[in-house]
Each structure stands twice: as C-alpha cells, then as structure tokens.
Amino acid sequence: MSLKNKTVMVTGGAGFIGSHLIDRIIREKPERIVIVDNFFLGKHRNIEPAMKTFDNIKLYYQDAGHYEKMKNIFEIENIEVVFNLAVVPLLTSHSLPKITCEDNINITLSALELLREGCFKTLIHCSSSEAYGTAMEMVMDEGHPLNPTTPYAASKAACDLLVQSYENTFGLDCAIIRPFNNYGPRQNEGSYAGIIPITIERIMAGKQPIIHGDGLQTRDYIYVSDTVEGMIQIYNNSNTRGKVINLATGQEISVLDMVKAIARELNYAGEFDFQPPRLADVRRHRGDITLAKKMIGFEPGTSFEAGIKETVAWYRKILGK
Numbered sequence: 281m282s283l284k285n286k287t288v289m290v291t292g293g294a295g296f297i298g299s300h301l302i303d304r305i306i307r308e309k310p311e312r313i314v315i316v317d318n319f320f321l322g323k324h325r326n327i328e329p330a331m332k333t334f335d336n337i338k339l340y341y342q343d344a345g346h347y348e349k350m351k352n353i354f355e356i357e358n359i360e361v362v363f364n365l366a367v368v369p370l371l372t373s374h375s376l377p378k379i380t381c382e383d384n385i386n387i388t389l390s391a392l393e394l395l396r397e398g399c400f401k402t403l404i405h406c407s408s409s410e411a412y413g414t415a416m417e418m419v420m421d422e423g424h425p426l427n428p429t430t431p432y433a434a435s436k437a438a439c440d441l442l443v444q445s446y447e448n449t450f451g452l453d454c455a456i457i458r459p460f461n462n463y464g465p466r467q468n469e470g471s472y473a474g475i476i477p478i479t480i481e482r483i484m485a486g487k488q489p490i491i492h493g494d495g496l497q498t499r500d501y502i503y504v505s506d507t508v509e510g511m512i513q514i515y516n517n518s519n520t521r522g523k524v525i526n527l528a529t530g531q532e533i534s535v536l537d538m539v540k541a542i543a544r545e546l547n548y549a550g551e552f553d554f555q556p557p558r559l560a561d562v563r564r565h566r567g568d569i570t571l572a573k574k575m576i577g578f579e580p581g582t583s584f585e586a587g588i589k590e591t592v593a594w595y596r597k598i599l600g601k
C-alpha cells in the first residue's frame with residue numbers, strides 16, 4: 281500500500297510529531313493533506329515548511345473530538361486515511377485531568393464513529409508507551425500489561441481499548457502505533473512542555489536545569505524522524521492491521537544522562553537543580569521493537585548524540601541565541 285494520490289488526514293498535525301509526519305507524508309506524493317488541529321499546543325511555524333513545499337494542504341482549525349464538525353469535513357474532503365495524533369498531553373493531565381481524559385477519548389471516539397460509518401478507510405491511531413506504566417519487565421513488548429499511572433496515560437490506554445473494540449466489533453481497518461519518548465525539533469517549549477525543551481530553554485536562559493527525583497528514571501528516547509518513518513511503513517504494510525506496534529530504539533537512557541548530554545551540547549558545566557519526584561512518574565521504560573523490525577524492517581537510524589545535537593541546534597535558532 282502507499283499514500284500516493286490519496287487524501288490523508290492528520291489530526292494534531294500542527295503539533296510536534298504530527299508536523300514531522302506531514303513532512304514525511306509529502307514525500308509519498310499524496311493527492312491532498314488535511315490537517316485538523318485546534319491549536320491547543322499546535323503552532324503555525326510547525327506546518328509552515330509543509331505549506332511552502334506542498335500546495336494541496338487544507339488546514340481546519342477544529343476540535344477533532346467534535347463528531348458533527350468532523351463529519352462535515354469528511355463530507356467535503358475525500359479522505360482515505362486518518363493518522364490520529366491529536367492529544368492533550370501528559371503534563372496537562374496534572375492540572376486538568378478531566379479535560380485531558382474527555383478530550384483524548386472524544387478525539388478517538390469521533391474518528392472511530394466516522395470510520396464505522398464508512399467516511400474513510402484506514403485509521404492509524406497513535407498510542408503512547410505511557411499506557412504501559414512503569415516497566416514490569418526489563419524490555420517492554422506489546423504484550424506488557426497496561427498499567428497507566430496518570431490520567432493522561434489512562435486516557436491513552438482507554439483510547440487503545442476503544443480502537444481494538446471497534447476493530448473487533450465492526451471489522452474496521454486500524455493499526456495502533458505505540459511510540460516511546462520522542463524528541464527533536466518542534467517539540468512544544470511553551471506551557472506543558474516536556475523535559476528536553478525545558479532543559480534547553482533553562483540552560484540557554486542561564487538557569488540550572490531541573491531534574492525531578494534522582495534522575496535515574498529511564499526513558500527510551502526516539503528521534504522524531506525515526507518515529508514518523510515507522511508510522512508511514514506501518515500504514516504501507518497492511519499486515520499491521522489489528523496490531524499494536526511499539527516504535528522505540530530498544531535503548532534505555534536515564535533522565536540524568538539525557539540532561540547531561542544537553543548540558544554538554546550547550547557547554548553548561550554548572551549544577552543541576554534536583555527537585556522532588558513527580559507523583560506517578562514512570563520509573564523505567566525500554567521498548568521491545570522486535571515486532572516493528574519483523575513487520576516493517578524498523579531500524580531507528582538516529583543516534584542519541586546526533587539527535588540531541590540536531591534538537592539543540594533547532595532550539596538555538598528558535599530561541600534566537
């Protein structure tokens with residue numbers, strides 16, 4: 281299968297991963313790209329490069345969880361594939377848990393209802409490794425239990441269960457992608473930012489980087505270009521339907537080592553500000569990518585050092601230093 285000559289919708293397309301996915305979709309020569317984003321955290325600057333290089337993009341400022349309004353879009357556009365990436369993120373769920381859960385579930389439910397009604401053919405749904413909770417096994421494969429520790433993670437797990445239930449009940453064409461921690465250019469550095477943009481911003485502003493807890497909690501950090509390559513290949517291979525597929529590197533890096541890598545890149549030799557651990561922070565995360573390797577030949581090609589270099593260089597440009 282291929283996206284060539286198809287109309288493809290990306291929900292959350294003005295966000296971090298969604299905008300990189302759009303750049304990658306353009307290389308597949310689609311007929312048209314439809315972006316649905318309510319700009320909760322999305323940014324125009326993320327999609328400007330795509331808008332400049334591909335002239336058949338339509339942007340809808342729209343809540344992807346609003347079923348009727350989404351249905352109107354499907355009546356106008358001849359969409360075949362939806363990549364569902366719109367999300368209210370993890371850190372929002374610490375202050376706005378109800379909104380986070382309601383929005384995330386509504387986004388997925390409206391996509392599923394529209395798929396069930398035949399408004400499009402294939403749903404590639406984006407889950408998160410957060411749905412697993414803290415690792416109970418050294419390496420987490422797709423059979424790892426879902427033990428979400430935060431409302432965000434619970435909403436992501438709930439969405440996955442909804443996708444699987446619609447798939448089973450109505451025989452729909454869906455695949456679930458479960459990425460681990462992504463990093464790279466365009467990750468939101470404003471409200472509800474993640475640790476990598478915050479660390480870069482703080483060091484650049486002459487402040488100490490903050491580490492919650494002892495910093496020995498680990499994550500499987502994957503560079504965003506590797507993730508979006510995997511997403512495209514998952515769509516292209518129809519054997520992925522009905523499956524959940526991890527996208528990770530299979531490597532574990534502590535938060536402390538990640539902050540040190542950023543500090544090295546920015547020539548920061550100062551102290552780190554260790555603060556109390558965040559409640560419900562997962563302790564260890566390392567993805568098993570055996571299934572992705574087998575199904576789509578997945579090989580995340582970007583080393584952590586190279587990825588951090590690219591990421592820091594981008595924020596340097598954006599933050600104007």
Ligand SMILES: NC(=O)c1ccc[n+]([C@@H]2O[C@H](COP(=O)([O-])OP(=O)(O)OC[C@H]3O[C@@H](n4cnc5c(N)ncnc54)[C@H](O)[C@@H]3O)[C@@H](O)[C@H]2O)c1
Pocket residue numbers: 291292293294295296297298316317318319320321322323342343344345364365366367368369383387406407408409410436458459460461462463467468
């Ligand atoms: N960033 C990561 O490390 C990571 C890891 C695993 C999984 N994921 C998943 O990847 C997907 C994309 O995440 P991201 O990191 O790019 O997040 P992001 O916040 O950068 O992008 C999400 C986009 O969704 C938009 N959005 C939020 N609510 C919306 C709504 N109701 N209707 C329409 N648009 C809405 C936001 O404005 C934003 O542009 C999500 O499904 C997320 O759960 C991300």
